Amino acid sequence: MSTIAVPHEAHAAGAHEHHEAIPFIRRYIFSTDHKIIGIQFLFMSLFFLLVGGLLAMAMRWQLAWPSNPDMPLPGGSVLPETMVTDGIMLPEFYNALVTMHGTIMVFFAIMPLLVGVWANYLIPLQIGAPDMAFPRLNMASFWLAVPAGLLMLASFFVVGGAANAGWTGYATLSTSEVYSGVKLGQQLWCVSLVILGFSSLIGAVNYITTLINMRAPGLTWFRLPLSTWALFVTSVLILLAVPILAGGLIMLFFDITIDTTFFRPEGGGQPLLWQHLFWFFGHPEVYILILPAMGFVSDILANGARKPIFGYHAMVWAIVGIGFIGWVVWGHHMFMSGMNPMLGGFFMVTTLIIAVPSAIKTFNWLGTVWGGNIRFHAPMLYALGFVSLFVIGGLSGIFLAAGPVDIPLHDTYFVVAHIHYVLVGGSLFGIFAAITFWYPKMFGRMMSEMLGKIHFALTFIFFNLTFFPMHMLGSGGMMRRLYDPTQYPYLQPQQDTNVFITINALLLFGTQLIFAFNFLWNLWKGKRATENPWEANSLEWSAPSPPPHGNWGGVVPIVNRGPYEYSAPEAEADYWPQTDVAAPVRAAPVSH
Amino acid sequence: MDGFWRLPQNIATFGGDIDRMFIIIAWITGIVFVAVEALLLFYLIKYRGKPGRKAVFTHGNSRLEIIWTTATALIVVVIGIMSRGLWLDIKDPRRFPEPGLELRITAKQFEWNVTYPGADGQLDTADDFVKRNQLHVPVNVPVKVDLESEDVIHSFYLPELRLKQDAVPGMTIEAWFEATEPGAYTVGCAELCGLGHYRMRGSMTVYAGTEWDTWYQQEIQAVAAAAGGAAPLAGVEGDAAPPADVAAAHVH
């Protein structure tokens, strides 16, 4: 691998401290090393993923056997009377579960899993930088996210319980204790999200600066891996969307706390103004939650298919296009809100148009698999799972984007199915793919291929059995956030479907234990990983596994080509690292 | 197909168009879905890794990409145009048909209060009367409702009428529907509105022409009898709308 001696200012970032010298606490707790921070985010957000999953299980139990004394909530006895009384969940607690499941999964699980973990870990490694532009800010961003999460969890145990106005916190239910019975919980919700917002914000500043300024020699914009491209656009979305949410949350907090009336009609406030502010942030947020996964999947598909990604430029422009159009579609969340119908018509069209870039990406993924020489390693399976499930999530979006069809479907389980096909079938499968793919680089050990494949198969099956029937529940008219569907006579015939869904949801949850074991066990027991176990091209694979502090030990790699030169005719092997000048000779085939 | 999707019975004049669009989109997306997944599966089997073989080395195909981009764009634009017209017919007050009956529905935690115009057919007059959680309408008559809320956001949801519209505090939102079949149906709340959200349920009764007149006259008499119809809120009835008979009378 050809390198150049690094100019002083380049590795001033990381390499000015030699990590032998760093004491444990500075190295693993208050570390400024982007890799350690990424790993810290990984453990934090996996924990919150578990919490959010548990909340979902409790909800599913209530939905399958609503207030049924013969089916008491398992473990309900340990919960205080204000949540569960003799095995039966209280409606206000159910609403708190709905709210906190959404909030925790979106803000503390999926968002950090995609951005906090991989933007930190991958960007410097994929652009050949020794570290982030502002390592101390980077550390601050993590150590702001932790207290935010703790505040959010703490709100369960305060007077009145956790926020229960939904993860969208619609005024006026969220602004008035009289209506919701919750004050402190809702205040903590606001404060926690503002802190987390600031954390993501300084993260985004860091990622953007790093990407613009610290790319290795030869690494032009159109030689960046799609992961990095997606993370760049995502950072821009975070940078510009999160402040709007912060402003809205602050006004909401004032409405709750000092009795202002920004969103309360008593004083001329506008409940719809909150919805506009929230969704002006919220829709870019939706793309924040899917774009990085699209990036990882593109990289992994190319690697698994041993083929250049199909239509690289189209893929980049699709990401950028989503980043632009994503700002003018937020109104489709408000079709039934009493919004001006003319505006509804406008948002309908923009929303349908944004389907185009997503379609482009899907077709390009198909094109990537076509004519490949596919290796079905675990990351590849997750990536393929992403593609097949994201298609369903994307297509069900068309129903909801078409206003008239949205009328019966809005706020029903059809929406729940849609969001979970995108966020679980999409984002979470992308996350599984990314974790299994970069695990060797992160920890220097391999995860078990066999366990990975079993986990993939079971998750794929139980996921579909859990969420596909929700489309039927929804078009059958079952509303979201419904504590007890059997209250509605016309929903009673669907109750058996709810039981079926709950059973599969429990199995889906149980399946994740396989992943947890695979992840934790191999931290110590996994077989040692080579520098480039997947025979991949991008820069991170030219660093040692795991890379030292400073990543390339005081040198920066020179980039000679794009990241997708798999099976190039001039190369003897079916891959050609970005740093190599000459084509490599075929290495011994890796065991699969 | 709508059996598969379990769409509720449709008794709305515009419901047929909505269901038709639903089915059209279901076909389009269904075909795309099957095509993509089948193709994916086929490629995975056909191009599974074999030692010694090398993958096709291509960076893409501009013509192909232009074709599928424009194709997708065309489809979604067509869907967009189709939906926009229907959307405005249903939601834009300027396009509402001349109403045969005007009601005000005031939502509050956790009930729907329906104000009927009374003898003079005018709202906000002395002879208005209110029924809690009971919506009574004549068949084949365009009904216009003014939705209001006293506390939080609720969502006025009539599954069989393909109607859903939020009731927002501080706003008066107009909606309309025309039922085509007499019978007993459901009024639901589709927006999380507090701990009683799940039981914020009302009943809707659609009367054939003459039955409607008799029912309406009875109510007017009752109001007149009670306090001479002085207070607008006189004669609040039907607190005990027994869910049982709603369920019983509920015909699909």
Next chain:
Amino acid sequence: MSTAAAATLDRAGSGFGVYNMKLGMWVFLLSEVMFFTGLIGAYIILRFANPDQFAQPGVVLNVPLTALNTFILICSSVTMVKAFAEIEQGNQKGLRMYLLATVILGMIFLGIQAVEYTVLTHEGFVPMSSSYDALGRDGTPPVEGGPLYGATFYTMTGFHGTHVTIGVLCMMFTTFQAFRGRYTAESHGGVEIMGLYWHFVDLVWIILFTIVYLI
């Protein structure tokens, strides 16, 4: 871009012709723009929806005082930029003098804002009350208004004030560093990014002054 060109261009820290700290500050300021967009946007929409709640300019708010304050902030901007100009020439004395002046002007701004708040609250102009009854200036009778006027006013000016306070604190640090001779003609990034933040805060005030006090 050819590899050779890239090698010179993408050398860390200069891929953009703008060094990291400065680019980072600019990128951060973009998010600040969006933050104030949220607050100002809410104000515009709420006022648009309830015109009757907002008194005419000068009736409740003390425009002359605030105009003076605006001018003070503008002066602090010019001292800030002069400080930067001085250190670019390597003039330590000028740098310290101008930084000190900026800190003092910033403090005066905050002081005047504190006075303004105190007077207004004593007059009953507060964010939360359902209506206020402020003394009319220049002989106009007491004004009946709505709660949104106070709420939006204190939120916008308050968050701007918070930014000024943070700015003053950072400026004190910069000044301290300047007296320790940390900055030279070649190396004064700290002064420059401090200036960027300070001028941005000034810029926000220019907008706020117009839409809150004059319209």
Next chain:
Amino acid sequence: MNTPGEAAGATTTHRKQPNYYLIWVFLGVLTLAEIGVAFLSAIPKQVLIIILVALAVWKALLVAMYYMHLKFEPRKLWWIAAAPLPLAVILIIIVMMERW
């Protein structure tokens, strides 16, 4: 972490300095002009608003261009700096089209 040292090392391109005091005078005069139009003139409200906003934008541009040196920065930075403005406009315009 780039210390100011190596940082500014990248940027000591000795440009000619604009006359900062002149800008300052401009800003002062514009402020007076604003107050003048706002209080001493009988212009109808709509027009007044347009004029005042225009003056404010002018002042803001002066600060950005000269005090924040945008005028002397690479054009690429102009684009970055301008990025949020269309979003701000979109948000406010679209929400104002609501039926308030």
